[in-house]
Amino acid sequence: MLFYYRNVCDGTKSECLILQKFSSSITGVNQSNMFENLSEKIASAFKQIKGEGRITDLNIANTIKDIRKALLDADVNFKIAKEFTDRVKEKAIGQKVLSAVSPGQLMVKIVQDELTSLMGGSASNFEINGNPAIILIAGLQGSGKTTFSGKLANYLKSQKGKSPLLVAADVYRPAAVDQLKVLGSQIGIDVYAEPENKDPKIIAANALQFAKSNNKNVVIIDTAGRLAIDEEMMNEVAGLKDFLKPQEILFVVDAMIGQDAVNTAKAFNDRLDFTGVVLTKLDGDTRGGAALSIKYTVQKPIKFASSGEKMDTLDVFHPDRMAQRILGMGDIATLVEKAQAQFDEEQAKKLEKKIRKNQFDFQDFLDQLQQIKKMGNLKDLMGMIPGIGKAMKDIDISDDAFKGVESIIKSMTPEERQNPDIIDMNRKKRISKGCGRDMTEINQFFKQFDQMKSMMKNMNNMPSLGRMGRR
Secondary structure, rough: HHHHHHOOOOHHHHHHHHHHHHHOOOOOOOOOOOHHHHHHHHHHHHHOOOOOOOOOOHHHHHHHHHHHHHHOOOOHHHHHHHHHHHHHHHHHHHOOOOOOHHHHHHHHHHHHHHHHHHOOOOOOOOOOOOOOEEEEEEOOOOOOOOHHHHHHHHHHHHHOOOOOOEEOOOOOOOHHHHHHHHHHHHOOOOOOOEEEEEEOOOOOOHHHHHHHOOOOOOOEEEEEOOOOOOOHHHHHHHHHHHHHHOOOEEEEEEHHHHHHHHHHHHHHHHHOOOOOOEOOOOOOOHHHHEEEEHHHHHOOOEEEEEEOOOOOEEEEEEHHHHHHOOOOOHHHHHHHHHHOOOOOOOHHHHHHHHHHHOOOOOOHHHHHHHHHHHHHHHHHHHOOOOOHHHOOOOOOOOOOHHHHHHHHHHOOHHHHHHHHHOOOOHHHHHHHHHOOOOOOHHHHHHHHHHHHHHHHHHOOOOOHHHHHHOO
16 A cells, blocks of 8 residues: 555565555566566575675685676676676675674675666766756667657656657657657647658757747657668767757667667767666566666666656666665665655545544545556566565566456445445345456455455554654
């Protein structure tokens, strides 16, 4: 529940249990986690020194070897993998292990720090000051430039309070203009296009005039791409850069193409000197090598990470958080941020009072489910909770995972939703017919709801959690 992400943001066992209650029977289409294989192999490597009293040349050798192999399997460049493991080894050898810290824990901390450094250290600034601010989007065809442009516009509007304008400057792919218009209509953002004009510079110049006349303070220009790097494309986008002098030049790259993504980034950076990288399709079957190699290779930060087609699936890239996720530590900070963007403070206070009085009902539960769905892919959300990611590895969750639960609640009358205690066997039978679910499933849902309701009440009666909720 979103209410509990606010009150319990440290990944406690009780919090995880609440989520597990309603995830244990959810199945759906399998979606590969970007770093799933890498995470497993690094975790296996750490077992080499588990239980040892100190870190030595001998017990670290196999660990370092396995970490390097894991990085290579993730499509990280050999030179980068070697330098990375050499730095880990150098920091680890001779380290004194405190009585409260095992060698395994110390190695995790060293690897975490090095992964964070490899991916950029900290989240990079995104320059959107200007009158208007100009953002140039570049990349190969099929990398997800147009979809990202829509996501970025939505992010700037909903999260930064900006008034963006999308500009269709891809004069070669007719569908690009239509696609951008469709995305713009979905998120309520204007799109400037001149379908008959084949000069991107003139389109961009006219778009800037339109932006100034219509109080648009950010202009996002979606440029043309090709199936491969060619001189004509490079000249065109370099010309746009010189003409527009944008505050940000973002190179969009498909994370699924692995090491080729790094090579393409280098070619674009040599010509454009871009300000940052955007990794797309992180929900696909990708080995993660691009995210680990690209910053090192081009010395430009990864600014955003994107997955899926929905307009709200865009995240600022935090190297430290990504390192935690790779090492199976979860990402509570991002989870809480997603939750806070969805819940209303006054509504949360009212809900807290109801839970304390043991008055949490089915309508409250349905409202919370709707908010959780707005936060993004459910399996990704579960993976952000420490300890849950590994447990969820073989459990597949689709975006429609809660449809069954929703159908049960929506088959209840308003009175039944607000007063669960009045639902007897006859009412359950009517609800079963209304939602097309058998009685076994209905009874299981009611049992789980009662268990969760009791657990939530007990958690809120704990003094420490009460104080957390009133911060």
